[in-house]
Amino acid sequence: MDHAAEAQRTDLMTITRHVLNEQSKHPESRGDFSILLNHIVLGCKFVCSAVNKLFQAGLAKLIGLAGEITNVQGEQQKKLDVLSNQVFVKALVSSGRTCILVSEEDEEATFVEPSKRGRYIVVFDPLDGSSNIDCGVSIGTIFGIYVVKNKDDPTLEDVLQPGKYMLAAGYCMYGSSCTLVLSTGSGVNGFTLDPSLGEFMLTHPDIKIPKKGKIYSVNEGNAKNWDDVTSKYVENCKFPKDGSSPKSLRYIGSSMVADVHRTLLYGGIFMYPADKKTPNGKLRLLYEVFPMSYLMEQAGGEAFTGKQRALDLVPKKIHERSPVFLGSSDDVQEIKALYAAAAAAAE
Numbered sequence: 001m002d003h004a005a006e007a008q009r010t011d012l013m014t015i016t017r018h019v020l021n022e023q024s025k026h027p028e029s030r031g032d033f034s035i036l037l038n039h040i041v042l043g044c045k046f047v048c049s050a051v052n053k054l055f056q057a058g059l060a061k062l063i064g065l066a067g068e069i070t071n072v073q074g075e076q077q078k079k080l081d082v083l084s085n086q087v088f089v090k091a092l093v094s095s096g097r098t099c100i101l102v103s104e105e106d107e108e109a110t111f112v113e114p115s116k117r118g119r120y121i122v123v124f125d126p127l128d129g130s131s132n133i134d135c136g137v138s139i140g141t142i143f144g145i146y147v148v149k150n151k152d153d154p155t156l157e158d159v160l161q162p163g164k165y166m167l168a169a170g171y172c173m174y175g176s177s178c179t180l181v182l183s184t185g186s187g188v189n190g191f192t193l194d195p196s197l198g199e200f201m202l203t204h205p206d207i208k209i210p211k212k213g214k215i216y217s218v219n220e221g222n223a224k225n226w227d228d229v230t231s232k233y234v235e236n237c238k239f240p241k242d243g244s245s246p247k248s249l250r251y252i253g254s255s256m257v258a259d260v261h262r263t264l265l266y267g268g269i270f271m272y273p274a275d276k277k278t279p280n281g282k283l284r285l286l287y288e289v290f291p292m293s294y295l296m297e298q299a300g301g302e303a304f305t306g307k308q309r310a311l312d313l314v315p316k317k318i319h320e321r322s323p324v325f326l327g328s329s330d331d332v333q334e335i336k337a338l339y340a341a342a343a344a345a346a347e
């Protein structure tokens with residue numbers, strides 16, 4: 001092993017060190033963000049360990065539905081959703097660095113009591129794709145972070161900000177490995193949990209999404225309800241008119257984290273469009289669409305709603321949904337152009 005490789009192997013770049021290095025570029029930084037992130041990482045480690053126990057020990061059958069509990073969207077929750085949510089809420093509150101929390105699992109936003117209040121707002125989906133637990137498919141946690149305007153008087157308005165004002169966003173994927181992908185506004189980095197050290201190590205520095213990809217990812221079962229533009233775009237993926245090869249279809253489905261992770265690394269497009277049944281699509285703006293769109297843009301990709309840049313949307317409600325097309329810039333540009341042409345033809 002040469003000196004450079006040896007130096008890299010022994011220079012253990014954990015997520016904590018990485019974030020501290022990044023924060024040290026801001027002289028005004030007081031270490032609050034690093035503390036907050038440590039608490040998010042703790043939540044991710046807990047969920048990872050719980051998910052692994054289920055995956056590995058074949059104990060999934062012991063995780064039945066959580067009695068009468070349904071989440072705010074009226075869907076049945078698995079026990080692990082409830083547990084994960086509780087772990088994240090407690091970790092975030094006890095960090096002393098948060099003032100408002102919005103979780104997919106809680107109908108109302110949580111306002112942290114004044115004695116434990118900090119200046120960060122965290123929006124999160126503690127366990128996205130939990131319907132996949134029983135079959136061992138990768139699932140994940142998604143989060144976004146904003147700063148409150150006035151720590152002494154946090155209001156819901158502070159949460160209803162466009163995604164472009166996020167300070168950081170990320171996801172943690174619980175699969176064959178546990179991978180945390182994070183952006184604090186200057187690129188995207190991926191960290192893999194080393195179970196022997198209990199630390200997330202930098203394994204994917206400065207992730208850039210390919211400019212164009214060979215994969216499209218969508219629930220084609222909804223095709224009969226799509227608008228003409230989505231139908232035309234998917235038709236072009238299968239029967240390209242420019243002589244290029246057709247794209248491959250990959251859709252894990254109820255695990256956005258896994259579909260987005262593959263899109264980020266391999267390129268292509270992931271979409272959850274509006275359709276006649278669900279005019280706003282399915283995915284939640286604050287803690288699904290915004291964080292993933294933020295990561296895509298930070299990695300050199302794009303995210304579009306069918307009408308505008310996803311990160312420009314101003315949420316009106318905390319659990320609002322939005323259609324989204326995100327991924328490689330050339331691929332997103334293609335569907336943007338189709339929407340623009342359809343709008344021009346309709347005038």
Ligand code: AHM
Pocket residue numbers: 075104125127128129130131219253254255256257259272282283
């Ligand atoms: P959930 O938040 O209820 O788990 O649902 C969100 C998931 C996303 O992870 C995924 O992209 C999408 O739902 C898949 O939906 P569908 O099953 O309609 O294709």
Ligand code: MG
Pocket residue numbers: 104125127128129288
């Ligand atoms: Mg979800």
